[in-house]
Amino acid sequence: MWVAIPLLRASHPEPAAGVTAVAVLLSIGLDRPLGGVIAAGAAVLASQLSIGWVNDALDAERDAAAGRSDKPVAAGKVSRRLVAVLGAVAAAVCVPLGFLSGWEAGLVSALALGSALLYDWPLKSTAASVVPYAVSFTCLPAFVVLGAGKTPPLWLLAAGGLLGAGAHFVNTLPDLDADERSGVRGLPQRFGRRGSLAAAAVLLPAATAALAFGPPGPPPVLFWPALGVSLIALSWGWYRMNRDTTSRAPFLAVIAVALIDVVFLLISGLNLD
Known part of the structure; x- marks a missing residue:
């Protein structure tokens, strides 16, 4: 139980919760049934957890060198290996969850996840660092709308x-x-x-x-x-x-x-x- 809070912090919980809430609210506004709302929210949450954990795993050495005591991996509160494994598991779970909303929505969900992970490595340190953010945030409403059977x-x-x-x-x-x-x-x-x-x-x-x-x-x-x-x-x-x-x-x-x-x-x- 003691490791749960550091793992939560390593997942970047604030943006994860905010982006998931956006997906859920949009799904409700598009009159998706409860199962569809849950499926959309679960796919987005899994992607956000993956992005956060992978980010902290990749940046562990850099964060430690910068003295980032707010980063659980860099502070030694949770192992880098565990966070990396959980990030990979969350990514693997995200893909089938996305296809619960239909094949078009599933492809868009996979694109959003792949784009965000490319930010974690290698685009974060390049002039193209803004591209994954723009692409993944564009995919978010596209995923929700396509999942509701509409054209974004x-x-x-x-x-x-x-x-x-x-x-x-x-x-x-x-x-x-x-x-x-x-x-x-x-x-x-x-x-x-x-x-x-x-x-x-x-x-x-x-x-x-x-x-x-x-x-x-x-x-x-x-x-x-x-x-x-x-x-x-x-x-x-x-x-x-x-x-x-x-x-x-x-x-x-x-x-x-x-x-x-x-x-x-x-x-x-x-x-x-």
Whole structure:
């Protein structure tokens, strides 16, 4: 039992819970039966657990060198081998779970998982580091919509890609200095802190705007409150980061924005035309 909490921390539980919640809420909004909602949520959760565990297993030496006491593997609270094995098992489970939503959705789910794992290695340290985030977040609504027997519209896919790209720039902010020292040179590291903040400030509101202006007709009245709450959440994240450059608050704010966007979409009516 003592190892359960370090294993949970190594799975990156906050983004895992947030992304899974997005999939579940979208599935409910598309009127999938309970079994379909559970299947979609389970596939996404398995993929998120795999991505988190594999990431911490691959980065164990780098995290230890950077003194990352918040990383259970680097801190010696759980073995690197165990986390790597669990990551592989979660990936293997994710694939058949994805196909429970249909063969098209299953292929998209597998693509999302493969893309995210390619970020863990080798794309994290390249100028293409943003690509896996954009691809995997684009796949998320595509997987859910295809699982409901519908065709995902381009505006919904664009919103997912924009959100994912913005999340990448935000997620790297607390580790920029340590990444530079360890030789990680992804796109955010090349942009620097100010450049990454600027990129995120454009991409994240653009994701909300895509949900409002993408469907036919005028944007729903709730767009402006949703945008306002999203900007407040992001501002809170920036404020906390300015007080502590290692704070994870900006990424938590991005998760909040994703959930706000989904709730806005569902309340406004999920028009997939």
